[in-house]
Amino acid sequence: MQVARRLPVVTDATPAAAAPRSVRVSLTDRCDLACLYCRPSRSDGYLESRLDDGAWRAMLEGLAAAGVRRVRFTGGEPLLFRSLEAVVAHAVELGFEDVAVTTNATRLAARAALLRAAGLQRITISLDSLDAARFDEVKLNAVVLRGENDAELADLVRFAWARGIVPRFLEVMPVGEGARLVPDRLVTMREMRAQLAPLLVDDTAVADPDRGPARYVAARHDPRLRVGFISGTSDTFCAGCDRLRVAADGFVRPCLSKDDGASARLAAEAGDAGAIAAAVGRAWELKPDGLVWKGCTEETARRVSMRAVGG
DSSP states (O other), X not given: OOOOOOOXXXXXXXXXXXXXXXXXXXXXXXXXXXXXXXXXXXXXXXXXXXXXXXXXXHHHHHHHHTTOOEEEEESSOGGGSTTHHHHHHHHHHXXXXXXXXXXXXXXXXTTHHHHHHHTOOEEEEBOOOSOTTTOOSOOOEEEEBTTTTTTOHHHHHHXXXXXXXXXXXXXXXXXXXXXXXXXXXXXXXXXXXHHTTTTBOSSOOEEOTTSOSOEEEEBSSOTTOEEEEEOTTTSOOOTTOOEEEEOTTSEEESOTTOOOOEEOHHHHHTTOHHHHHHHHHHHHTTOOOTTTOOGGXXXXXXXXXXXXXXX
């Protein structure tokens, strides 16, 4: 694993980035789970077509040419993408500063060593519950839902800390299916911190520089241990956002909460990195003003499919 350089801390006053530096790449819109906040009905359909291996290689080359420096592979579920190891290896060869994967880990055991050998630097595992009756497939990001897993926060923290893992708790966001849950099921970051007060120091939560919107608080008994929080609903974090999203069909979005963007599909299928970089530039021009935009709480977010976008 590479150790990231310590850069100046990003604050809520930081203006939106001048160019994309980070991208979430949705290699597939397919998933083997049906989480409440994403696709509980399993009947929302799939994209008509997806990029193949060669197009994904070109896409990464175009993203690098556009100035993107950090790549996180998502889905759907990225471990359903057969060539994940090869795509990871290509991203590493291109010199991206950070190459990561977010997964539900149901298929990780058989591929973890191969992904590490390919050069994967970081991995985030979704784990919403330790209760087998509530969640019978091990998924450590946890989306906290009132009445579902909100009584398990301390247990999840201790589980993660015992394994040297940093747990991160997410507010459910009103994006797609999540919009139906927020009114009654939202547990805010403030509530989470109050519940975890015996375990955490009473300090301001601080983001890691150049590592996304999560903010962290240290453990009372050991400052090396931390808990992260992502407060996309009660306290949006659009200011300073440097992130793009690429869907499995090659559509480039500058924001999770809108369907605006530009297609780089034909350019990727043609292997034209320059044209891909141009499409990235067109998408970036549509980036909302992070100083006034309210992120996933905007009305447009309700019409977005988290799974298809690559949340």
